[in-house]
Each structure stands twice: as structure tokens, then as C-alpha cells.
Amino acid sequence: MHYAIITHWHWDHGDGDGWGRAAGATLIADKLAVQRFTQTIRVVEWGHSFSPVLTKDLPNSVLTGDKLLRFDGETVRIRHYRPGHTDGDLAALFEKTDILQTGDTFWNGMYPFIDYVTGGSIDGAIAAANANIAMVGARTVVIPGHGPVGDRTALVAFRDMLVSVRARVSSLKSQGKSLEEVQAAHPAAAFDVKWGRSVIDGKLFTALVYRGV
Numbered sequence: 001m002h003y004a005i006i007t008h009w010h011w012d013h014g015d016g017d018g019w020g021r022a023a024g025a026t027l028i029a030d031k032l033a034v035q036r037f038t039q040t041i042r043v044v045e046w047g048h049s050f051s052p053v054l055t056k057d058l059p060n061s062v063l064t065g066d067k068l069l070r071f072d073g074e075t076v077r078i079r080h081y082r083p084g085h086t087d088g089d090l091a092a093l094f095e096k097t098d099i100l101q102t103g104d105t106f107w108n109g110m111y112p113f114i115d116y117v118t119g120g121s122i123d124g125a126i127a128a129a130n131a132n133i134a135m136v137g138a139r140t141v142v143i144p145g146h147g148p149v150g151d152r153t154a155l156v157a158f159r160d161m162l163v164s165v166r167a168r169v170s171s172l173k174s175q176g177k178s179l180e181e182v183q184a185a186h187p188a189a190a191f192d193v194k195w196g197r198s199v200i201d202g203k204l205f206t207a208l209v210y211r212g213v
């Protein structure tokens with residue numbers, strides 16, 4: 001028996017689903033992620049519309065909550081986050097080997113994308129980050145959705161960055177400032193050098209946070 005855990009619906013994490021099904025694998029995904037695979041979705045920030053996946057290519061083990069999978073001597077603790085980075089994220093802790101695969105609920109050393117179009121939010125992202133931290137120990141290998149392999153310290157730094165930028169953007173927005181005014185104030189400036197040099201820069205990340213506070 002072969003399994004694949006599909007952490008969420010995004011193309012860079014799910015486009016191989018058809019290959020997995022064709023090879024006879026059981027593809028595990030959250031119920032809401034499976035629904036997203038069947039929809040036409042316009043992601044504004046990427047300027048792209050995603051077409052529905054063929055039924056034969058869809059994940060075929062649909063989770064409605066957390067799941068414990070015992071497999072080949074390993075225990076896999078699958079957590080679901082609604083919302084997180086989207087509205088149907090999974091993370092998987094391999095207890096024996098002490099490895100956490102976070103999907104896109106953790107981007108190591110770079111600002112994360114937050115997909116509001118399909119139900120993600122900054123508060124969901126923070127909640128997922130906290131839940132990830134609670135699952136791991138000092139020696140756990142933490143595999144992010146993007147960026148280099150990390151650890152608990154890197155997860156904590158990610159969570160702290162999310163919380164800090166959220167607080168700054170929320171404070172400015174509560175003063176009645178428009179998105180453009182908040183971006184002009186560079187609320188994420190202290191973090192841009194470390195986190196803003198990849199696909200999501202400080203300006204876009206500020207916009208993503210602004211939308212959710």
C-alpha cells in the first residue's frame with residue numbers, strides 16, 4: 001500500500017495527484033481541499049484561474065478531521081487546520097522518525113502566501129503555526145512547504161514574525177489607514193531583510209495581513 005498526504009489544494013503541492021492515483025496510491029486530503037480541487041478558482045494575487053481536477057485524479061481518502069495512520073512501523077499523526085494557509089490544510093508528524101511535514105503552514109525564512117480566496121487567513125496561519133510548534137520537540141526535523149528544512153526554533157521565529165507583523169498592520173488599520181497608507185508605513189520593514197526576499201515581498205505580505213485584520 002502506498003500513501004501520499006496532500007497538504008492542500010495548491011498546484012505546487014497537488015498537481016501530481018493524478019500520477020499518484022494512476023500508480024495505485026491512496027491520496028489523503030482534507031475534505032475542503034478535495035472540494036477546492038473540483039472548483040474553478042481565481043487566485044487574484046497570482047493572476048491565474050485554476051481549473052477543476054478530473055475526478056479520477058482526486059484524492060481518494062477524504063479526511064473530516066485529524067487522523068492517526070499506523071504504517072510500516074511508523075505512526076503518522078495527521079493534523080487538519082481550518083483555516084490556515086487555505087481552508088483545508090494538513091500537516092503530518094511522523095512520530096518514530098520525528099519529522100513534521102507542515103505543508104504551507106510553514107515557510108522557512110520567507111513570508112508565506114495566505115490564500116484568502118480559498119479561506120486562508122493570517123489568524124488561521126498563526127493558529128496553525130502555534131499548533132505546529134506544540135507538536136514538535138527540539139530534535140524534530142521540520143519540513144516546510146517552502147524554504148530549507150528547519151526545526152522548532154525556525155517554527156517559533158516564523159510564528160513570532162507573523163504575530164509581530166499582524167500587530168503592526170492591525171494597529172495601523174484600526175487608525176483608519178488605507179492599504180496604500182499602511183504599505184507606505186512599511187510595518188514589516190524590520191522583517192524584510194530575512195523574510196521578504198523571496199516570492200512574497202514586504203509590500204504583498206502587508207496586503208495579505210491587512211486583508212485579515
Ligand SMILES: [Zn+2]
Nearest residue numbers: 008010085104
Ligand atoms: Zn500553498
